[in-house]
Amino acid sequence: MELLVFHGLIAAHIVTGSTGAIAFWVPVIGRKGGVNHARWGRVFAYAMVTTGCFAVCMSLMTLADPFGTHPHLADRFDAEFIRGLFGWMMLHTGILTINLAWYGWLAIRNKGQHALNRTPLNVGLQYAVIAAALACAVDGWFIGQYLMIGIAVVGVATGLTNLWFIHKPKVERADWLKEHIKALVGAGISVYTAFMAFGSVRILPELALHPAMWSVPLIVGLAIIIWHRLDVDRKARQMRARRVGAVA
Numbered sequence: 001m002e003l004l005v006f007h008g009l010i011a012a013h014i015v016t017g018s019t020g021a022i023a024f025w026v027p028v029i030g031r032k033g034g035v036n037h038a039r040w041g042r043v044f045a046y047a048m049v050t051t052g053c054f055a056v057c058m059s060l061m062t063l064a065d066p067f068g069t070h071p072h073l074a075d076r077f078d079a080e081f082i083r084g085l086f087g088w089m090m091l092h093t094g095i096l097t098i099n100l101a102w103y104g105w106l107a108i109r110n111k112g113q114h115a116l117n118r119t120p121l122n123v124g125l126q127y128a129v130i131a132a133a134l135a136c137a138v139d140g141w142f143i144g145q146y147l148m149i150g151i152a153v154v155g156v157a158t159g160l161t162n163l164w165f166i167h168k169p170k171v172e173r174a175d176w177l178k179e180h181i182k183a184l185v186g187a188g189i190s191v192y193t194a195f196m197a198f199g200s201v202r203i204l205p206e207l208a209l210h211p212a213m214w215s216v217p218l219i220v221g222l223a224i225i226i227w228h229r230l231d232v233d234r235k236a237r238q239m240r241a242r243r244v245g246a247v248a
Contacts (some may be wrong), residue, residue, distance in 0.1 A: 006061055006069045013054035017191050020047030024188040028224060041108075041184065048101035055194070063087035084143045089151060092129070092136040096155050097190040099125040103162055104183025111176045126166070130159035142243030146221050158186070174188045181228045189221030 026040035058069070067074045068084035073082055102125060110116040133155025140148025164170070165179050196217060 002065065002068050002069070004060070006058065009054050009058050009061075013051055013058065016054065017048045017194065018053040019193050020044050020051055020187075021195065023047060024191070028185070028188070042105070045101045045105040045184065048191060051096050051191065052094045052096075052098035052101065055090055057099065059087050059091035059094055062090065062208050080143050081145070084139050084148060085146055088132075088136045088139040089148050092132040092152060093190060093194065095125070095132045096189055097194075099129045099158065099162070100183045100187040100190065104180050104187065105182040106192055107165075107183060109178050111173070111180075114168070114171050114176070118182075121173060123163070123166060126163045128157040129155045133159070178229050182225055185221050185228070187227045189217050190222075192217035192221075 006010060020043075023040045023044040027037045027044065030040075062069045063083055064141055066079045066087065070082050103122060104124055106117050106119075133152040137149045137152035140146060140152065162179075162183075165175070165192070168175070
């Protein structure tokens with residue numbers, strides 16, 4: 001029964017994750033601020049929150065019973081490795097995905113009312129991802145899987161920088177727009193990393209911790225974030241120049 005429930009979570013996780021992975025590209029490539037951008041961005045955000053919730057459920061089941069949830073790995077890895085990779089690290093990435101999707105969606109929804117970003121849920125998610133990241137790092141240290149420590153750095157940095165923005169007294173348009181981009185593209189990085197890294201376990205388990213499986217989505221995602229942040233800065237400069245020209 002336990003394995004059946006776990007496989008059901010995997011199937012649901014794949015469906016929602018695939019939906020998010022496809023929806024991700026419409027707002028990234030399409031015209032910004034349009035109807036399709038908003039509609040598909042909302043689909044992406046909801047899909048990522050749901051996908052992250054499924055990942056958290058799977059990770060908790062794995063922590064409780066590593067071999068019961070991953071019997072196909074019983075003859076290849078020990079229980080601590082399975083708990084580390086599919087328990088603590090998946091718990092961290094699941095919470096990180098929920099965090100980024102929710103935070104990024106709130107950033108655009110509350111663009112004119114920054115104080116509304118300080119909800120107990122949004123603030124709580126920042127502390128949750130920091131706690132999960134630290135647990136992932138500690139377990140990675142004990143079992144000698146240092147990639148888990150590297151991934152944990154992302155979670156700690158995300159939580160701290162998000163808290164800084166949430167509690168920032170005053171924000172400009174460029175500020176919330178950059179946070180929106182950072183968070184939702186970050187959620188996109190998360191879902192593609194999950195497909196490449198965790199998904200590879202079904203074919204070649206040794207690839208799950210291969211740096212390439214984690215670096216490719218990260219490099220592409222960072223390039224998208226940098227490109228769009230530079231575009232936001234360019235438009236902000238143009239807007240300021242027009243204001244100065246109008247006053248003159």
